[in-house]
Amino acid sequence: MYMIAEAATGLAPVFPYLLTAALVVAACFWLLVVVGAATPHAFDSDADLDAWGMGGVPVALALSLLALFTWLLATGATVLLAVHVPDGSAAGSLRLPVVCGALLAAWRLTRFFVRPLHRLLPDEPEPSR
Numbered sequence: 001m002y003m004i005a006e007a008a009t010g011l012a013p014v015f016p017y018l019l020t021a022a023l024v025v026a027a028c029f030w031l032l033v034v035v036g037a038a039t040p041h042a043f044d045s046d047a048d049l050d051a052w053g054m055g056g057v058p059v060a061l062a063l064s065l066l067a068l069f070t071w072l073l074a075t076g077a078t079v080l081l082a083v084h085v086p087d088g089s090a091a092g093s094l095r096l097p098v099v100c101g102a103l104l105a106a107w108r109l110t111r112f113f114v115r116p117l118h119r120l121l122p123d124e125p126e127p128s129r
Contacts, residue, residue, distance in 0.1 A: 015074065015095075015096075015099045016074065016075070016078070019067065019070055019071045019074055019075075019099075020071065022067040022070075022071070023067050023068060023071045025067075026060075026063070026064040026067050026068070029042075029060060029064070030060075030064065033060075040058040040060055040061060041058050041060075042060060043058070043059040043060050043063075044058055044059055047059045049062050052107070052111075053111040053114075054066070054107075054110055054111055054114050055114075056114060056115075056117075056118035057114050057117050057118055061114075061117070062110060062114055065109075065110045065113060065114070066106055066107060066110045069105070069106035069109045069110055070102055070103050070106035072106075073101075073102035073105050073106055074098065074099050074102035074103075077098045077099075077101070077102055078095065078098060078099075081094055081095065081098055
């Protein structure tokens with residue numbers, strides 16, 4: 001259990017801090033949505049994710065999924081790296097590619113999960129008649 005906590009908040013790279021902060025911000029946003037202080041469509045006018053293949057759902061949902069998947073994959077890969085690669089320059093030089101690979105894999109996972117959610121949670125409400 002200590003390795004997971006160390007991988008999520010490790011001192012060596014700054015990326016775990018950024019990913020953990022993004023996940024905390026997403027969790028706080030969804031808590032605000034649950035209590036009614038915000039809506040899932042709060043950021044829809046600010047960004048268009050169609051070019052990234054994540055359009056069709058609220059921007060907050062797509063970015064929250066991206067942050068969650070990136071954090072999970074990067075933390076898991078960092079733990080595996082710590083277990084299987086001895087400490088030293090090899091482990092240090094592999095951390096950045098591992099995080100970049102986790103981001104790429106998380107983007108692909110987010111695109112995969114956003115497509116079915118597009119039907120359930122449309123990006124924009126239907127026009128009134």
